Each structure stands twice: as C-alpha cells, then as structure tokens.
Amino acid sequence: MAKRIFQIGLLIVLPIVLMLSTLTPSATAFTEEQRLLSEVWRIVDRAYVDDTFNHQNWWLVRQKALQQPLTDREQTYTAIQKMLATLDDPFTRFMRPDQYRSLQTNTSGELLGVGLQITQDGPSGELRVIAPIEGSPAEQAGIKPRDRILKINGVPTSTLSLDEAAERMRGPIGSPVTLTVAQENEDLTKARDVQIVRNRITLNPVYAELRPQPDGKPIGYIRLSQFNANAALEVANAIKRMEAENVDAYILDLRSNPGGLLQAGIEVARLWLDEGTIVYTVNRNGIQDSFVANGQALTQDPLIVLVNQGTASASEILAGALQDNGRAKLVGERTFGKGLIQSLFNLADGSGLAVTIAKYETPSHHDINRLGISPDVVVSLEPPITREQIATDADQQYQVAIELLSQDSVLAAGAS
Incomplete structure (x- = not known):
C-alpha cells in the first residue's frame, strides 16, 4: 500500500515540475547573471545541512529567483541574498568580492575596522556581539560579549544583513563610526551611542x-x-x-x-x-x-x-x-x-558563499x-x-x- 501511495504522489508532482520548467530559460540559454545565481543555488542544494531547506521547496525558490529581472550584477547579488534569506540561517550568506577578500584576511592575519565578531539572531534578526577582538578599538570602547548593536551610524541594524553590518563597520584607519549599543537584557531606552575610531587590527592569537x-x-x-x-x-x-x-x-x-x-x-x-x-x-x-x-x-x-x-x-x-x-x-x-x-565556496566572479x-x-x-x-x-x-x-x-x-x-x-x- 505504501508503494502505491508513493507512485500516485509522484504522478501528481511530476507534471507540476515539468510545467514550471517552461517558465524559465533552459540552462543553455542562461545569461551570465542567471548562471551566477544558479551556481549559488546548486552549491546550497548539494551541501546545506538541512535537507528541508527550512521546510520549503528549494527548487521553487530557484525558479522564482530566475524569473526576476537580472540585468546587472547588483540585481543578481540582491536576488541571491533574498534567495538565501529564505533559509533563515544567518551563517549561510553571500559575500561580494570585497567582503570575501576581507573574510579571508580575517582568518589569516590582519584587518581594518573596529574589531568585532558579530552574529545575527535568527528569529529576531537582532545583531549581537560574539566578542571584541583583544586590543581592538571596540574592546577599548567598552563593547562586551552579547551586547546588542542597534544602529550603525544611525542606520538600524534590523534592516541590514550580517555582511552589510560588518561592511559598515569596516573603513579606513582613523575614520570614526558610531554604534548604538544596548546590553543583552537592557531596556532599549538605556541604549547608548559609542563612537569608535577604526584602526588596523593585528590578529596575534x-x-x-x-x-x-x-x-x-x-x-x-x-x-x-x-x-x-x-x-x-x-x-x-x-x-x-x-x-x-x-x-x-x-x-x-x-x-x-x-x-x-x-x-x-x-x-x-x-x-x-x-x-x-x-x-x-x-x-x-x-x-x-x-x-x-x-x-x-x-x-x-x-x-x-x-x-x-x-x-x-x-x-x-x-x-x-x-x-x-x-x-x-x-x-x-x-x-x-x-x-x-x-564551508566557504569561491564563485565565478570572485565573490564567495x-x-x-x-x-x-x-x-x-x-x-x-x-x-x-x-x-x-x-x-x-x-x-x-x-x-x-x-x-x-x-x-x-x-x-x-x-x-x-x-x-x-x-x-x-x-x-x-
């Protein structure tokens, strides 16, 4: 009986998949932008830890993404980020070429910025500090583990992805950035503005x-x-x-x-x-x-x-x-x-995943x-x-x- 049920279900699903495939170009007709998006989709499809993809049809997510106008690289990057956001996993993320190079530097020796390791809470989207890097401008300014970063130069972090927030905190040596910070369980009315001067951070572990x-x-x-x-x-x-x-x-x-x-x-x-x-x-x-x-x-x-x-x-x-x-x-x-x-994956245009x-x-x-x-x-x-x-x-x-x-x-x- 179980076998018959499976076969009937397959007959129902197959025509839907075939019909949807006509809504997007064939692989041979893909533009360069569509190929980049498809490359990201394929890596996640093969490697992601959750085979339910946050309880959604991952194939349909791809189809919808490919139906968007992808006329330039910026539109493609935005479409990729929206596609990954459906996974509700802040650690699975797309990085533009400059962000990817910065991450590689971070694990190998030196970086410029305030010196914070940050994460984004999945359910709330709240930006939190894992820890300041020892001796960094952020640590010297009194930022603590589990502090909440509410704004970066007045921009609410709730509107930013993890990488966008990190990018806004990076910058030239000597340039200031203002973080609006609250402690872990502190009332938002007690949030404070902390101005930090960016510097070169040597990663001597x-x-x-x-x-x-x-x-x-x-x-x-x-x-x-x-x-x-x-x-x-x-x-x-x-x-x-x-x-x-x-x-x-x-x-x-x-x-x-x-x-x-x-x-x-x-x-x-x-x-x-x-x-x-x-x-x-x-x-x-x-x-x-x-x-x-x-x-x-x-x-x-x-x-x-x-x-x-x-x-x-x-x-x-x-x-x-x-x-x-x-x-x-x-x-x-x-x-x-x-x-x-x-795991980190290099993409065709120098960006990373x-x-x-x-x-x-x-x-x-x-x-x-x-x-x-x-x-x-x-x-x-x-x-x-x-x-x-x-x-x-x-x-x-x-x-x-x-x-x-x-x-x-x-x-x-x-x-x-």
Missing part, C-alpha cells in the same frame, strides 16, 4: 606567560583569542617553551574567543590530548564523521580552561573535547552556543547549538573586569583556576 606561584610550582598561562591559521603553531610553541622551564600546570584562557577555523581548533586540541574523540560532525543525512587525537600531545600536566559567554564555535569544540575526555576542568560561564559548521554544511557534537554527543557548554565550576564576573585586569588578583575566574590547580584531586586527574 596567543599570549603566553609563565606565572610563578607561592609554593614554587610555576603555572603556564596561555590566552588564545582566535583560531586563525597561526593559532595551533603559536600554542605549540608556547607549550614547548613552558615545558622546557618545568611548568607544573596550565591555564588555557578561551574567554571571548569567538572561534575561527575548525581545523585550527582540532589541531590545538591535539596538543593537549593523546587519545580520544575531539568532535563529531553530523551532515544533513545524519552521517557522522569524527576527528580524533593522534597521540602527539605535548604535555600531560594538569589543565584548567577558562570560558565565558563570548567563547564560541571552534573555542567550544576545543573546550568540549577537553571537558568530555576528562583532560581539563572548565571554569567560568556558560559558553555562547554556536554548534554549526560553515558561506554555507552551513554540518553541525557538530562534543565527544559525549552534546549538541551545543544555542545551548552552549556548562562549565564544571560556574564563576561569574560581577562587576566585569577591564582588559588590564585579566589574569590578575581582580579576575575571580582566574583565581578560582589557580585554587583548583593547587588541589591534589585536580593534579591527579590531569596526570592520569
């Missing part, structure tokens, strides 16, 4: 220092601010240098680290883990892949990881891997909760998207500390980490 302790056993403090192409090498160099100085334990600070390259997060995890799963990835067919440690950990010394609400994406992959494998304890606040993986291709799960199969990771020891920072107070006596999360490392149980866990 690692700060490392040996911290002597009263008992004579030094602790290695490593702060990792972003997972760019240099992150794993810089962390490895820091660990090797500290091991040579007979460090006794480590604190890895991932607070306000918004993530970056997935592979960089995996490689950093391998520096701490000899064995075990680092992360599972799950595609739209439910097929799981996994990344595992390769037996090349650089140290077995005890480890505490500091996390907060700005710890996101690749940072959560690393934190989850170390927590679930019993390699480290997490101290701080619940993490941001970005459990989706994007970021597509959510999978979600990830921690080694214990926790799906953290929109949920985050709960630390083993919850410590909030109230009142918030300044950048200069990080990892000092004023930093309560750091102080708790020091105390935990002095306990025999933590030392034994790290050495096992």
